[in-house]
Amino acid sequence: MAKEKKSALKEKKGSSVSEITNLSSIESIKEKRRSKINTDTLVSSILNKDITALSRAITLVESKNPAHLEKANTIIKACLPHANKSIRIGITGVPGVGKSTFIETFGKHLTAKGKRIAVLAIDPSSSLTKGSILGDKTRMEDLVKDDNAFIRPSASGDSLGGVARKTRETIILCEAAGFDVIIIETVGVGQSETTVHSMVDFFLLLKLAGAGDELQGIKRGIIEMADAIAINKADGDNLKHAKLAKIEFNRALHLYPEKTSNWQPKVMVCSALKNEGIHAIWELILEYVTMTSKNNYFNEKRHEQNKFWLIQTIEEQLKSDFFNRSDIKKELENQLYLIETNQTTPFAAADYLLGLKTK
């Protein structure tokens, strides 16, 4: 570099630029070129179904380094025209229902048919523990070794919204890498099902046949979101219970208003452990895709999801920008106290706090 600076080529009267500018702009151009080569290479590798490149790109998406995120955005943008081609399946169910076994059996069933599948996860606890429900890959021993399967643990993040964004962007990368089916797993806790539901085409709820009180413990919102309920561990002595549970759930599902997709949610029984009923679930999903593609609901839903995430992201940011201001935090406490002591109303307090916005 120093050599180049002293080169006779630079000895032009009147038009020399400052050394520092010269140096830093050369560096900057070089850096950009290097970065461009890197991201271009990554993108073409991803499009060539290179799993290592895919993993590296996902790592950039999950990074907290702004330079990495810039690269990630470039890669995602380049991948976008090649995305949107998979079937996205959300799978939820309480711990113990056999999600890992189900995904392993279901995944192997698909790869045996020549499908390439990616398994992602949204784990609401991972933002706290920095762990992941898929961290223990040993639970999917066979699938992990399968060349046509790609398993990626849940991104960690400070908020469910942050994790959701990373997962949504990872879906784009996986689709660009030619995966036919993307499975997104989540645990039946809090808001995570709603989050998964808003990024998948088909939402599958795994249940167990219990002691007759199947309906008691269910969060109604989740049943309402389900496109199918699969009663797992329907084998041996359990089979009878499972069939009874199927009747109960079918009855419960009929209480809900018809879906805009015109799809009537189905209840299935299966045993992931014994590989029974798994093919029927895949057939059902294909039936759903065929039907909703015909009536155009499939595409409409994806458009709605895109719009949802756009508005959602903006609204979350507007709120956090406001409520995380230290002056607002302090004054919010004061105003809450004034409300509780009947000195002001919630509306007058809101007006007051909003008045601080431009200060």
Added chain:
Amino acid sequence: MAKEKKSALKEKKGSSVSEITNLSSIESIKEKRRSKINTDTLVSSILNKDITALSRAITLVESKNPAHLEKANTIIKACLPHANKSIRIGITGVPGVGKSTFIETFGKHLTAKGKRIAVLAIDPSSSLTKGSILGDKTRMEDLVKDDNAFIRPSASGDSLGGVARKTRETIILCEAAGFDVIIIETVGVGQSETTVHSMVDFFLLLKLAGAGDELQGIKRGIIEMADAIAINKADGDNLKHAKLAKIEFNRALHLYPEKTSNWQPKVMVCSALKNEGIHAIWELILEYVTMTSKNNYFNEKRHEQNKFWLIQTIEEQLKSDFFNRSDIKKELENQLYLIETNQTTPFAAADYLLGLKTK
């Protein structure tokens, strides 16, 4: 005024102020004094249970004139220490269920016991039609003539949030005017039940006994909010159906998780027309108030409602400030198009739009 200006008293050397300042500040002081007298008089009249004063204050709350709203805020603030002492009851049900007849019979039952009751309404359609579900007061002929009853049609407004604010503030004024029970009526449409639910202590859902398919048409969220369901028009041939419906609803209610209040919602049958079962509903409400006062849920719920309205008002304002900007509106359309054509992601689009915020 012109006379005063020419008065010899003004002829002081060196200390005269500009005529204009003098004039306008005198006017301003006089206006403030008049206004203060007005609002002070209104407040003390309200506290003396003067219905005309109450009506005038509500008209100020509902006004779009900023000067009126300023007065309204002063009055509300002065009334606040005297508020919070009523039982607030929300009543909802689809058109035809007999809400007006129920409120009339229920209201007469209470005034006969020496209670003073106020009936307000939240009508989601009024913002469009500028009409009101209570506009036709002839539907409550007897109650309207009752000195211990005060009926006020729904405020109109550009948004449900705006109407809600006016109703919440009207509750404060009615409570300061010594009303023991405040009934807030709404039609079973859209978000209005949620709005009413978040400003009352007890939420009553009116239903009819149908032809055996009682559960079909119900919005699950509304049942979940109900502290009691009253099956109305349970008279004559209908009585048998109503009792069957009661069993079905009781069954449905047991499917829901227990409420944090520990209150188990009840199903009642009544005939507002024949004044049957009305007293039992009032007794049930008193039972609820006693129980939730003991376990402190009653006050906790009001605190939570206050906090809800504070946060809700701020969030709505933040969103409308942002999305109503003409530049944002235009760019939002552009970004949506770019998303649909796979040229950007919802997240990148959100980042871009938020970047315009400070411009």
